[in-house]
Amino acid sequence: MRRHIPSLQGLLCFESAAKHASYTHASQELCITQSAVSRQIQQLEEFLKLELFTRTRHGVELTLAGQQYYSLIKPYLLGLEQSTLDIMAHKGLGGTLKLGVVPTFATCWLLPKLHRFNEIYPEITVHLETSTKPFLFNETIFDAAIYAGTPQQIAHWPGVQTHYLMKEDLIAVCSPQLILKNFPDAQMINEYSYDLSPEQLIQLPLLQQTTRPTIWHEWFKTHQIFHPKSYDGHRHELFSMLAVAAKQSMGMALIPQILINPELHNKELVIASSKKLEGSRSYYLVHSSQESSPLIQKFIDWIQQELLLSSTQNEDRNIEE
Template identity: 75%
Template sequence: MRRNIPSLQAFLCFESAAKHCSYTHASQELFITQSAVSRQIQQLEEFLSLSLFIRTRHGVELTPAGQHYYKSIKPYLLGLEQSTLDVMSHKGLGGTLKLGVVPTFATRWLVPKLHRFNQRYPEITIHLETSTKPFLFNENIFDAAIYAGTQQQIDHWPGIHTHFLMKEDVVPVCSPQLIARHFPAAQKSHRYGYNLAAEQLQQLPLLQQTTRPTIWQEWFQTQQIEHAHPYDGQRHELFSMLAVAASHGMGMALIPQMLIQQELTSGELVLASDQQLSGRRSYYLVHSSQENSVLIQKFVEWMQQEVTHSIATQESAYA
């Protein structure tokens, strides 16, 4: 059965004319005549049974329907171009994996390790885009995603297959200067920091995460510490923002240790306490239940090995 899709040439002429608001500029970009551009767009309008452009003194403008159509097809044309370039660059070997990743995890954990994946699988190219919300894989935006969420969210995400990566356990961290300012005589209990007493922890200013306003109260309750003002302090949306604020001595923050390993190793940040808060959220690699890509399988196996190595590195610092 013939697909109900206009010709690719009509799409290209429309996209170029819509981008420039000019048939003339479209003809120059596509190396065809202006009349050819006009003919292709006319055929497209006849196919759709609606007008996409209106003529003005300065050229053409999109109609409301044209604006909507332009926004709708643009990402698909870009995707088609990228897929073509990917096939050409890989010569039919390997391939490209498009991953959606939560922002802080991408910049602080995944990207610094990707060179090892590239060394192992040079034939596979990884494209990363940040994503903080669940999506439908049938939209073809990503092949897979690394998502931080609750088990309930995963259970209610239709049409996916999940691979557990790690729990998002948070630890209290701050700058060593902040501790030195409040407690000059404090001594480190291990390589990464201190185990401050309850009364000391209560004296340090707090940094809050906007999306998890009760996180400090939960941590203090877990440690059986009565804190007078667990909701006070500057608020920041991302863990990466909290890490920067904490490293500048602005307060103590609760952040997953695996996202700040570099700062802990360098001493830019230190643990104020070893006590973790096991959050309800975990990191998962998710992909369509209909997808059984070899590329995804290789990436999952590599990710799980990296997670095991990261956990072992953290634990060795306390030995």
Template identity: 75%
Template sequence: MRRNIPSLQSLICFESAARHSSYTHASLELCITQSAVSRQIQQLEDFLGISLFTRTRHGVELTYAGQQYAKNVRPYLTGLEKMTSDMISHKGQGGTLKLGVVPTFATRWLLPRLHRFNVRHPEITVHLETSTKPFLFDDNIFDAAIYAGTQQQIDHWPGTQTHFLMQEDLVAVCSPQLIQQHFPDAIMNGNGSFDLTPSELIHLPLLQQTTRPAIWQEWFQTHQTEHPRPHDGQRHELFSMLSVAASHGMGMALIPQMLIEQELTTGQLVIVSSAKLQGSRSYYLVHAGQQSSPLIQKFTAWLKSELHPSSVNDLTDYCSALKD
């Protein structure tokens, strides 16, 4: 079925005339006659059923509808131009990868490592956008997404292909000052952590994650301990917010260790127990369709090499990972 869109030539003429407020300047920019520009814009106005320009003594002026249409059309023409340039330059092997990412993973884990992907694949430019909700691929806003969710959520994400990255394991952390306040005699392990029992940790204030209100109850029950008020405490949506609150002594939080390496290294946070919680969520790279593009294949292979360095330790392994 034919798409209900005007011709590309008429859109290009319209955008140029709108930018210059002149058919003459548009004709010079596009290397066609002024009458050709006028005909293309007339065809566009006939297609839309509205007037896009009004004539003035100094040329033409956009109508209100023309202003709105120009504002909406321009980014699509710019994007089409850039995608075409990428295709010509990289012959389909490079270009731009639009990636949706859950926020804390993006800022705490991915961005500090992304320069290594740039060195390995200078032909690919990665654009990131964050969201805590499942990403939609129908409008081609994203090429792929890194999403943290349950297997059930992934199974009910139609029309997508997923690549498992890693399990989300949570550790209990808080500020050293909070430990000193509640357990002044606690002895720190050689690795800079504590090994307090779940029954001892009942006495610490809790920090809750908004999207998982039963997480502390699950943690204590997993370790055969009944907490009298497992749902108490401040609630924050993101792990990054929880880590800030915890580092300022506001309570104890459950956070994936990989997302707080900097705080653990600087001593702003300490792990308070060796008892972990294997979360129900895992990290996946998700994209639409059943076949990965060369860009997604390269990015997926690089992600796996960063997460599991020993599994991609030479060129042969790396090339094999591209086909996974």
């Protein structure tokens, strides 16, 4: 059967004209004449039996149908271009893995370790883009995603296969200067931890997470501590932002320990309490259930080994203490 796909040249002319709202700019970008751009778009409109542009005093603008078509084809043209560049770069060997990753996990945990994946699989290139919300894989250019969510959110993500990575347990951290300023006689229980009393904890300013505004209230309630202002404090969206604010002695933050081990090791942050909050969310690697890519499987095997190594190192550190 003949596929209902217009010519690639027509799509490229349409995409460029739509982006610039100008046939003239499209012709300059594509290095063809303006009349050639106009002819290609006219043929595309005849193929679709739709008008994609209307003329204005200043050039052209998309019709409603044109706006919709532009938003639909743009990611596919980008994906086609990237796939072409990838195959040229790898010369048919290995490939490229495009991952959507939650920002702080990418910056604080994945990127510092990714060189080890590259050493094992130099033929695989990993592209990372931040993504914080579920999406449909058939509408994106991602091969897989690392997502932090609840089991219920994962269960209602259609058409995916999931691989559990780890729980998101939260610990209370702050700068050592903040503790010494408020409690000069406080004693550490190990090289990077205090265990402040409930009376001491409620005296420290709090740093709140914008996306989870009740998180401190939940922590105090779980440990049966009454805090009259558990919702107060500066608000930041990402764990990485909370970590920076905490290092500047702006307050105490709840952050997964696995994301701030370097800061704890360097004593930029210290654990303020031995009490934890078992997170309702976990980290998962998610990919389309319709595809089974050997590149994805290699990445899954590698990241699970890295998590096992991190867990073993943490256990050894606890034994030493």
